[in-house]
Amino acid sequence: MTIKPLAAIIAALALVGCAQKDTQPEQSFTLTVAHINDTHSNFDPVLSSFNAKGITVFNEFGGFPRLQTMADKYKSAAHEQNRSFLFLHGGDAWQGTAYFKLNQGAMNADLLSKMGLDAMALGNHEFDLNNAKLNKFISGINFPVLAANIDTSKDKDLKDQTNIKPFIVYAFDGNKKTVVEDIDNLPAGKDIVAVFGIALDDMPDIAPNTGQVQFFDMVESAQKTVDLLESKGIHNIVAVTHIGNAVDLDVASKVNGIDLIVGGHSHTLLGDFTNIGHTDNGIYAQMVKNPNNNTGTCVVQAGQYAQAIGQVNVTFDAKGQVEACEGLNTMLTNDEYYHSPKREVASKFNQDETNKVVKFIDGEDNITITEENDAMRKTIDTKYKPAVVEAYGRVIAQVPQDINHARRPGDKGTDVHGSDVAPIIAEGQYFWANSDEVKEVTGLDVDFALVGAGGVRTNIEAGKYREGNVSLEMLPFSNYMSVVPVKGAVIKKLLEQTVSATLPEGAHAGKFPYGGNLRYQFTETVPHKAGKLDFVEVMTGTKESPVWTPLEDNKVYNVAMSNYNATGNDGWTPLFEAQKESTDRIDLVYVDGELTGFKVKNIEKVNGKYKVNYEGEAPTCKAENIRCNTDAQAVIDYISNELPVVAPQDFDVVTFNRAT
Structure with missing residues (x-):
């Protein structure tokens, strides 16, 4: 034919x-x-x-x-x-x-x-x-x-x-x-x-x-x-x-x-x-x-x-x-x-x-x-599984109970706060972006982190938790971390637009945002059609003595996120708009085992795609001496150093009130 x-x-x-x-x-x-x-x-x-x-x-x-x-x-x-x-x-x-x-x-x-x-x-x-x-x-x-x-x-x-x-x-x-x-x-x-x-x-x-x-x-x-x-x-x-x-x-x-x-x-x-x-x-x-x-x-x-x-x-x-x-x-x-x-x-x-x-x-x-088909199970176990088992690496933590991920609050039986996994990922990337290793490269104190729910691919299952659970399953896309200085008004617009896009029944919710060191509330006003952002707050205290401070429209915040979202992909368009003319964004990858920053000049749209322009050379993730999956490495380092026992956070980063 x-x-x-x-x-x-x-x-x-x-x-x-x-x-x-x-x-x-x-x-x-x-x-x-x-x-x-x-x-x-x-x-x-x-x-x-x-x-x-x-x-x-x-x-x-x-x-x-x-x-x-x-x-x-x-x-x-x-x-x-x-x-x-x-x-x-x-x-x-x-x-x-x-x-x-x-x-x-x-x-x-x-x-x-x-x-x-x-x-x-x-x-x-x-x-x-x-x-x-x-x-x-x-x-x-x-x-x-x-x-x-x-x-x-x-x-x-x-x-x-x-x-x-x-x-x-x-x-x-x-x-x-x-x-x-x-x-x-x-x-x-x-x-x-x-x-x-x-x-x-x-x-x-x-x-x-x-x-x-x-x-x-x-x-x-x-x-x-x-x-x-x-x-x-x-x-x-x-x-x-x-x-x-x-x-x-x-x-x-x-x-x-x-x-x-x-x-x-x-x-x-x-x-x-x-x-x-x-x-x-x-x-x-x-x-x-x-x-x-x-x-x-x-x-x-x-x-x-x-x-x-x-x-x-x-x-x-x-x-x-x-x-x-x-x-x-x-x-x-x-x-x-x-x-x-x-x-x-x-x-x-x-x-x-x-x-x-x-x-x-x-x-x-x-x-x-349903019984498993024997022939297919044998193919998986003999031809493919041995290499996967070997690739998972060392144990970095213990998980007492399953921690569940849902892209949008209310999905999969979750409450108005949604995923318990995405906030851990965002918190890990915030923590990593403020580590001495990263700050030496960026020279920036990061205020909070954002993750798109679609980039988080699995639950955190009970039992031993290995490096490969993060890099091979949870965050498998080998994205690199970006630190983006951007005004509070841009973040508010981003939250409002991305959440609104997920309101219709059956909507693709991969763009739904979760924060680390940041929390917000969104209330639906017209069922499945419209809503409003009630507040956005940044954690300015400590876990022991939390202080939540309203996000200011004209203040510039340093935000950690994956380069995919930082560029404006998957409906995070306000970030593209904010970086069209110029930006102080820094992208982070490992070159010859050393963390290296790549300064971004601006983003333009070419033939329908967002193109990131750098001040100098761009990171080449296909090169043998470059490792780009700093989004996963950030979470591995955080869990390994800070969370020997992984559990949901004590505070909620999202409150999503649906209209009744």
């Missing part, structure tokens, strides 16, 4: 004189779609917990071997019942664990290809390395990566990549499916389904290494793609996206003709999970009315970190409109349970207790005990 970029799609539409005669059967048709998203290299299970009728159960969820088992089960059931079936991935397979740090895209290509996926959306973290490595990954998988709103023709690494496609078309005869190579000649008597992809149109502002790939408006591109497909007689249309649940709903309300959106990016585990002590995350298979007020789009998403899998049945009428859409997400658990998050032998459930939990699970629809 020859697939062209967006420019060619637009040209093709201009040449369409009349719609091709439909060749699809004149009856309703049901398609089953299994889906995952934001797996982020979580090949092993995630240690977690749930509630079984008042009993707290410490377990593990998911991992690729369990996803494989459940996907195979869904496929087998569809085959036995002769149902049409697709298995889709909503993007962000990359990044997130030590496996990715060591193997980069290779392990994902290996294991995802074993899963039997039909297609995957292009996520922002697929651009975390460089386009040469992304190209190698895409060449190494046995399913297409879909994005109808990009053009790779000007990128030196991706211009000849044929496995990035705007869409793929399938012809179904019951469970049997074939790829349609020529959409101008659809096979007669088959049920035809098109799957197209949508990537973030602001990708250059979010992803660090998009090269010369061009990104186009999501709504405009989606409608043009649907119009092209329908002009060819294809009316059963699925979008696999990596734009976030709130944006999925918005796109569905602005585009006619998408029947099903399988999403990713916001890590939204749609459905009500209060029955297991988790949260109600919104409607799974929510129907959204299209702008024509006639058709509708069904929207699904399946959470994060390979903990769950979704399955939806969508029924199309003869015109390709949705008659019914229903399904659910299912959390995949093991069958070995503990009373303590440390999971000591003494806290393991006895057989009677285990039987009660198993009976409870058997009575619930959205959690199931």
Whole structure:
């Protein structure tokens, strides 16, 4: 099948004189779609917990071997019942664990290809390395990566990549499916389904290494793609996206003709999970009315970190409109349970207790005990795990109880203060930035630190805590620390804008800010739409004698943060605006083992991307003598020197009051 970029799609539409005669059967048709998203290299299970009728159960969820088992089960059931079936991935397979740090895209290509996926959306973290490595990954998988709103023709690494496609078309005869190579000649008597992809149109502002790939408006591109497909007689249309649940709903309300959106990016585990002590995350298979007020789009998403899998049945009428859409997400658990998050032998459930939990699970629809696929587990344990175990390094602290991270307060059952992990990260970076080693380089006393919630990738799990838990898992992006002198008014604007952007239901909350040595309160005034910053205060006392002082608009504060956020990425735009003309910012990396400061001149926007200009040479993180992950090193040093026992902070840095 020859697939062209967006420019060619637009040209093709201009040449369409009349719609091709439909060749699809004149009856309703049901398609089953299994889906995952934001797996982020979580090949092993995630240690977690749930509630079984008042009993707290410490377990593990998911991992690729369990996803494989459940996907195979869904496929087998569809085959036995002769149902049409697709298995889709909503993007962000990359990044997130030590496996990715060591193997980069290779392990994902290996294991995802074993899963039997039909297609995957292009996520922002697929651009975390460089386009040469992304190209190698895409060449190494046995399913297409879909994005109808990009053009790779000007990128030196991706211009000849044929496995990035705007869409793929399938012809179904019951469970049997074939790829349609020529959409101008659809096979007669088959049920035809098109799957197209949508990537973030602001990708250059979010992803660090998009090269010369061009990104186009999501709504405009989606409608043009649907119009092209329908002009060819294809009316059963699925979008696999990596734009976030709130944006999925918005796109569905602005585009006619998408029947099903399988999403990713916001890590939204749609459905009500209060029955297991988790949260109600919104409607799974929510129907959204299209702008024509006639058709509708069904929207699904399946959470994060390979903990769950979704399955939806969508029924199309003869015109390709949705008659019914229903399904659910299912959390995949093991069958070995503990009373303590440390999971000591003494806290393991006895057989009677285990039987009660198993009976409870058997009575619930959205959690199931799932055995690991033996072959995939063997591949992980023999081919990849030994190097990861070796890479974790020394123990730096003990953790008595799990410390949980949620990007936005209220998510994952958290209270109005949100994450207990992000404040520890921010406090660690504040502490490090004020150490003698750093102050010798910067000459600056740092007033506070800020972190974006999306940069914090894991919980802090009970037990021994190692260097690698920070550098390989918690802060895996190898960002370097920046110290940015900036006025208080800029910080207030930053807090107000970033929090406001996370108010809509299903919004991507990676930009949500947490502080170290700083606290603030934000109150929502219009549910999911607007709010106001009540106060921002800086700690000017000590932990023993805390004094909180209001942030002053015209006072310049020295703020520690990652270079990614300091440059204004992920919606931290006020920092870019403050540094457009000039800045006294200093970026910090290790050169030949010695901490070195690089003075920033200003930031400019070039071809849609923020470009940092330095007074002299820029840090070259690919050089063998340069180590750039000072964001992680800051936290390692802080925990190692100051927190032999890691626990949540005594004070709250965020208070986020939602409207009722």
